[in-house]
Amino acid sequence: GESVGLHLPTLSVQEGDNSIINCAYSNSASDYFIWYKQESGKGPQFIIDIRSNMDKRQGQRVTVLLNKTVKHLSLQIAATQPGDSAVYFCAENIGGNQFYFGTGTSLTVIP
Amino acid sequence: DGGITQSPKYLFRKEGQNVTLSCEQNLNHDAMYWYRQDPGQGLRLIYYSQIVNDFQKGDIAEGYSVSREKKESFPLTVTSAQKNPTAFYLCASSLQGLATEAFFGQGTRLTVV
16 A cells, blocks of 8 residues: 555566556545656646546556455556556545545556 | 646755745636655645635645635745755646646756755
């Protein structure tokens, strides 16, 4: 899992393989979740989101899975490419105006 | 071209000085946010604003101040009371402020010299 203040977990994958990035969230009342991608020196970019009434959502090459029982979120990237190398953050919204961000996972794609 | 703009990209400050980071958005978003990011760490909320002339403290507001005089603008002042201001600062905005995607600026890297 992830928590604010820890050093970044890292994940290395071969180009073409699938990547799975995990995130544990803290608040059972959280009702909306977002995955962001952050490249070095840039602001985070939206990848995909999911609401708590769903357990799976698919985008282009990405899938987000939500397990509310164990408060776990995952991001699956299919056929990982070098351009996918970045830090990935999950964010939870508990229905207010604050997003709580995880520490992030650094993904490195090996050509 | 719609978006959220932060300036400057790099900022250097002497100890004891206040500095102001700019954040402007033309997305017609109601809510705006300031986050701080330290190396190898996640984002921590400094302040957020849901509407003009109103803002709330986040988790690490001490040593910072904000204003929201216009919908488009949410400047952040890093005061001399902030003991460890060197960090990457990110501004974000969202349409409703409730359970919708937040769009981020490209960040300002502040260094105390």
